[in-house]
Amino acid sequence: MSRNIIIEKGSYLPAPKREVELVERKGLGHPDSIIDGIMEEISKELSKAYLNEFGKILHHNVDKGQVCGGGTEVEFGGGHFRKPIYILLTGRATTKAEGKEIPVQHIALKTAHGYLKKAVRNLDVEADVEIESRISDGSADLVELFLRGPKVPFANDTSFGTGYAPLSDLERVVLQAEQHLNSDPYKAAHPEVGEDIKIMGLRDKDKIKLTVAVAFISKFVHNIDEYVKFKWRIRDDLISLSKKITQKEVEVFVNTADDVENKSVYITLTGTSAEMGDDGSVGRGNRVNGLITPFRSMTLEAAAGKNPVNHVGKVYNVLSHDIARQIVEEIPDVEDVTITLLSQIGKPIDQPKVASAEIITKDGNYDRIKDNVHYIIDKNLENVTEATNKIVFGKVTVF
Amino acid sequence: MSRNIIIEKGSYLPAPKREVELVERKGLGHPDSIIDGIMEEISKELSKAYLNEFGKILHHNVDKGQVCGGGTEVEFGGGHFRKPIYILLTGRATTKAEGKEIPVQHIALKTAHGYLKKAVRNLDVEADVEIESRISDGSADLVELFLRGPKVPFANDTSFGTGYAPLSDLERVVLQAEQHLNSDPYKAAHPEVGEDIKIMGLRDKDKIKLTVAVAFISKFVHNIDEYVKFKWRIRDDLISLSKKITQKEVEVFVNTADDVENKSVYITLTGTSAEMGDDGSVGRGNRVNGLITPFRSMTLEAAAGKNPVNHVGKVYNVLSHDIARQIVEEIPDVEDVTITLLSQIGKPIDQPKVASAEIITKDGNYDRIKDNVHYIIDKNLENVTEATNKIVFGKVTVF
C-alpha cells in the first residue's frame, strides 16, 4: 500500500533566517536531563532484557520520573550534604509473560544507580541519593499485543512527531559547547567542571551570545581567584570552539548570576544543582535532538523512557529528525526541511496518516528534488523498525 | 522607555487553513491535569497567603509533581481499590521572611486534598490517595528579591511565551466538549460520567472527528447495556453541542478501545484512570489555553505551579494568549494572530527583548491595523502585573 507522503514548499521562515533565534540545551547533569537519562536508560535495559527473554521488546512506558533536589553546604575546597537527593522512578512495565518474569524493579534500581554514577561523577550515590521505584505492572492486554503483534507495530495513539535539518549555526554551537565541556577528555583535564551545564544561546542578527551556567565542583576549587580563573578558561575554550563551528561573532558569559565580590558563586559538591533543591522531571528538558528550539517545530512528548516500539511520541520524533538529516545530507540543494509524521491509533506505524516534508531549497526549485525526498521518506518508513534498534542500542539520542 | 514591539505579516499557515489539524484536551480528571491542577491551586493558595502576610507574593515555583497510578478492581455496580494513588508534590517555596513563617507544607497538603475532592468527585481521598509533599524551602536571595524588588518584576530567565487567537472551530469544539461533560449541571444529570475525559480532535479538510475517552463510574453503571446506552448519549450530546459551534461535519467516537462483547470497557471506580496505574506529571498536558495544539506555536514550559510574578514561562504565556484574544476581539479584520514575548533575564518584564505579533488579516491589508495592534500590546505590557492578579484569583486558566 502506498504511503501518504506530502512534499511541499515550506511556508515558514527557517530559524537561522529569523532576526532573533533562541536555543537552549540542558546538559547531562541538569536535573531534567538526569531524570530523562535515568528513565531512558531503564527503558533501554528493560528492552534488552525483554529481547533476551522473549525475542521481542514488551510493553513499557517508564516516561515519568522526578528528581527532588537535596540540600548541601558548600565551601571552597569541600562541603557536605545536609539532605539527600530523592529520585522517584515511575511508569509501567511488563513484569510477566509466557510464565516468565522480568525483574523490573531490580533492573530499574540497578540501572538508575549505575547511570547516576556515570552521569554525575562526583556524586556519592549510596550516601547522598535516595531512589524509590513506583514503576507498576502494565496491563495484560498490552502484553499480548507486544508478544504476538504484527511485524510492523500499530501506533499506540493518534499523535505526531516532527524533526528538522540542518542545525543552524547557533544550534550547533550550543549543542557542541555542552558536549565539549562534558566530554571525557575535558573532564580529565578540568575536573572542576561539573556536569550540570545549561547553555542558552541567543542570536540577535549576526551576533551570538552564549549564556552558560556551569556548576563548579568545590573540592577542585580552592578559592575565589581560582574560581574566576576557571570561569575565564571556560569562556576562552568555548570561544575557541565556536570559531571552528561558525563565522558569526560569539560572546560567552559564564555564571552571570555570580557575585564575585561577596564570594557568592556557583559552586557545588557534586556538579549538579539537584544537590541544592533544584528539581527535575522527565520531558521538561531537551527534545530528541538534544535541544530546546522554540522557533522550530517541536512536540511536547517526552521521548525518554517511552517504549521504542510503537510509542509514536518517541519513534516518530526520532525518525523525523533522522529523515530530515538524511535529506539534507543527500540532497545538497535543500536549505531547510521539516518533517512531520502523523500517526493513526491502531494502524501500522509504517503507514502514517500523513508524512509531510516542508522544504526550502537554496534556489527555490522544488520539483527537481521531490522524487528524491519521497524516496528517502518512503524508505525510512519501510524500515521503520530500525529506529527501534537505533534507540535501544544507543545509536541516537532522545534528549 | 519605548518597548521593542514588532508587528509583521504572518508567514505561517493558520491551523484552520491546514488540510489536517490535530487538537487535544486532557480533561480535569486526567492524571496530567490532576497534578497540574493541584500544583496550580497550591501556587494560588501560597500567593494569597503571601499577599496576606507580606502584601507581596513571595518566591515559589511548585511546578513539579507526580501522580503515580493506583490499582483498582472494578465491576459494574461497584469495585474497590487494591492500591492507593500516590501523589508527590514538589518544587520550592519561601517559608520564612521578615521573621514570619508561612506554613507551606500545611497549605500544600490541605490544598491538594481539597482540590482533589472537587476535581474527582467520586474519589475517597482519605482512603485511596497517599499525598506526600517534598516541597522545599527556596533560596534566601530570592526572598529578598520578591520582598523588596522593583514594582515591575525582573524576568527570572531568558525565555519566551507565545499565544494565538482566535481558536479554530476544532479547538472550540474540543475545548467546549470537555467543559460541557465536566460541568456541574451535566454531572448532576449524568453522574456516571467521570472527570477523566480526554478528547482528541482531528480535522481532515472539512470533517471533524472527535475521539473521546471517558472514564465511566462503575457504581452508576449496572450492566453492559446501560454502559452502551450511556456511551451513545455522550456521543449524541457532543454532536448536538458541536452543531452550535461549527458548521463542519462532526463525528464522535467514544471509548473506541472497548470490547463490548467481552464486557471489557472503560469503567472505573472514581472517574479517573489514575486509579488504574496511569501516571501524571506537571506540564505534560494542556498548554495555558487548555489545549494541546501541535500545529500552533506552543512552549514547553509548564505554567501550572510556577510563580505568577516573574516566571516568564507562566506570565508571558498567559499574557500572549490574552493579548492575542484582545486583538481579534477588538480588530475585526484580524483573521489570525500569534504573539511571542521574549524576555531578558534580569530585565523588567514590561520590557521584553522582543514583543512580536505575526498577523494574518482577512483582506491582506496590514498597515491599517498596525497602530491598533501596537497599542494593545503596549497597554498590556504596561499593565503586565495585572496578569499576575488574573492568575492568582482564577480569572484565567493555565492548563
Next chain:
Amino acid sequence: MSRNIIIEKGSYLPAPKREVELVERKGLGHPDSIIDGIMEEISKELSKAYLNEFGKILHHNVDKGQVCGGGTEVEFGGGHFRKPIYILLTGRATTKAEGKEIPVQHIALKTAHGYLKKAVRNLDVEADVEIESRISDGSADLVELFLRGPKVPFANDTSFGTGYAPLSDLERVVLQAEQHLNSDPYKAAHPEVGEDIKIMGLRDKDKIKLTVAVAFISKFVHNIDEYVKFKWRIRDDLISLSKKITQKEVEVFVNTADDVENKSVYITLTGTSAEMGDDGSVGRGNRVNGLITPFRSMTLEAAAGKNPVNHVGKVYNVLSHDIARQIVEEIPDVEDVTITLLSQIGKPIDQPKVASAEIITKDGNYDRIKDNVHYIIDKNLENVTEATNKIVFGKVTVF
C-alpha cells in the same frame, strides 16, 4: 485431653511489696500509643471485614508501624506546622481468598485517618499528616490455614503470654490518672489538655510520686500565667483522684522540664509530641494491660496489630491478664497471681504446653484454692476463642 496446668506458690516478691516500684503509662496521644492504636484498629477493622466476607478472620499481622515526628512552630494562642507528621503502616494481610478480595489498603488508610482524628482531637489530619501504607499481601499457605483450619486454631509460634492481678495501688493510680485526663468529660471541660500524657509513677516505700508530662494545646493557652494555672489544676485534679484510689501519700509533678521564667514550656499545636519530632513504633509502649511494669512479668511481644486468632503474642497475653483478673475477683484469698501460658507451635491454642499460675495468698494457704484456680484456668482455655471476640469487638485493651 486434659490440660497441663501447674499451680504453685509464687516464689517472687509481688511488686506492691517491693521497696521501690516503677510504673509507666504512655497515654493515647503518645507517639508509641498512636501507632499502637492505629495498627490495632486496622487489625480490628480487617477482622470485621474478613468475618463479614468469609465468616472467619483471615491471616494478618499488621503489628509494625512507625510515626515519624513532624515539625511545628508554637506560641501561646496558636502556631503552625512546618513539616507534617509522617506515618508508615506496615505488616501483612490477606487480600484475596476464595476468589474474593478484601481492600486492605483502603481499610488501612481509612481506619488510620479515622482513628487519628479521634485520638488526637486537634490534629488536622488532612493537612498535617502524611500516611503511607506498605502493608503487603500475606502468604497463600496461611490463607488456607485460616480459612479451613480447625475450630481451635493452632499456635503460630512457640511463645508465651503472661499476666497478673491485681493491679497495685501505684498501677491503678497511674492508669486511672491518664484515663481521667483523656476522658471525654475532662476534655470537654479542659480543652487545653492534649492527649499526649505520659505518666511515670514511682513508689518509694509508702510515698507515690507521679511525674506527669502533658502536651498542652496552644490555642487554648493564651499566656504563661494561664499555663501555670492549668498545670496546677491538673496537679490538684490528680491528687483528688488519687485519694479515691489509694491511701498512700501521692505527690504529683507536671511538666517538670518547664522553664517558666523563660516561657520554655510544654505547649503544642495538637496535643501530641509527634508534631515536634518525637517518633513512635508499635510495641514500644504499654503492654496489654495498659502499663509498663518493669518489676512485673511482661513479654516483649507487641500485641497491637497482631491477628487475634492464633498469634500467641497477642491472645495469650490478653488471656493471661484476663485469667489473673478472674482469679483475684473470684477468690478473695489470693493476694497476687501471675499467669504464664506457653504455647507449642502448631498445637491447638487451648492446649498450651504449660499453663502456670504462681500464686501468693493472703494467709499462705494454697491447697484450699488450687481447685478453684485450676477450674478458672481450664474454663478460660476451653473457651479460648472468646478472647478473639473480646479483642475484635473492643472489650479488652491491648495497649
Next chain:
Amino acid sequence: MSRNIIIEKGSYLPAPKREVELVERKGLGHPDSIIDGIMEEISKELSKAYLNEFGKILHHNVDKGQVCGGGTEVEFGGGHFRKPIYILLTGRATTKAEGKEIPVQHIALKTAHGYLKKAVRNLDVEADVEIESRISDGSADLVELFLRGPKVPFANDTSFGTGYAPLSDLERVVLQAEQHLNSDPYKAAHPEVGEDIKIMGLRDKDKIKLTVAVAFISKFVHNIDEYVKFKWRIRDDLISLSKKITQKEVEVFVNTADDVENKSVYITLTGTSAEMGDDGSVGRGNRVNGLITPFRSMTLEAAAGKNPVNHVGKVYNVLSHDIARQIVEEIPDVEDVTITLLSQIGKPIDQPKVASAEIITKDGNYDRIKDNVHYIIDKNLENVTEATNKIVFGKVTVF
C-alpha cells in the same frame, strides 16, 4: 557521695532451675536484627563523628527504624526480586553545634548501605533495597546539654536497666549456635547458609530442643536433595557444637515448616526473610546480651540506636549485664546474679536511685561475698562512662 547499693538474697528461681526454660535468638540476618544493627551502627558512626568534631558525643537517639519486606521469586539455583526491600531510618540527631555541621543524613545512608552489605552477604543493596532516612534534627537544648554538660552525664529519664549472669546452658547453646552458623569460617565453607537464622531453644527438664530456622540461599542449592543434605549437615554441626557446651541431651530441628515432598522449603535469594515480606522493627528482637529470655529479668527498652552517653535504656542495660558478668567471674561462689539499676531523671548516671544485686550463691551463704559484690558494682558505677566507650567502639553487643 556514697551510692545506694542494695545487695540481697535472690527470691527468684534462676532460669536454669526452672522445669521449663525458653530462649530465643534472632540472628544477624533476621529483619528485626537487621534494623537493630543498622541503627546501632549509625549511632556508633555518629558518635565517632561527634567525637572527632567536638571531642564529645552529641545528642542523638536513632532508635527507631523499620524494614518493610520485599518480594522475591525463588527457585533452586536462582531467582529474582519482584519488589525491593524498603528500609526507613528514623530518630533524631544533632546536625549543628558551635557553628559546625555534621552530615547526619550522609552518615546514616552510607552506614546503612555499608552495614547491610556486610550483614547480608548475598543482598545486592543497590538494586534490591530502597533506603530512606527521616532522621530529623534534635532540639537545641539537648545540644547544649551534651556539649557543655557535666563530666558524668545526667540520666535522660527515670528508667532502669537489668542484667544477669551467668548464661544458662540453654542460653549459651542458643547464642553460640547462631554465632557459629554466622561466623566467617562457617560461611566460607557453607555459602548456602543465609544470615537469617532464628533459634528457639526450649529446655524441658534436662532435654534441650533447638528449633532452628535457616534461610538457605538458592543459588547455592541446586535441588531438593542437596537442600535436605544441607539441612542435615546443619543439624549435625549444631549437635556437635552443643556437646562442647552442655552435657544435656540436645535435639536439633531445622526448618520444621518445610514440606519436602512438595519442594516447599525455606530457600531465599539473599539469606534473609526480609526479601519475602517479613518486616523488622528496632527493639523487637534480642536484648543487649543477644538473647530473648522471657524467664529472666528484661527491659522493653530498645538499646540499638540510642545515644550511649546518657540514655539509661542503653547504658544501664549494658552495664547491668557487664556487672553481673564480672561478679560471676570474680566470685566463684555466685550461682546466679541479677543486677538492676534504677535511674533518676536529671541525676548523674553514676548515682542511680538504686543499684540492686539479687544473688543466689551455691552454698546459700551471702554475707561472705557482699563486700566483694558491693566493690564491683561501685567500681563499675564510678567508671560508668567506660560503658559508653565500650559501646561506641564495639566492645559490647547491644542486640
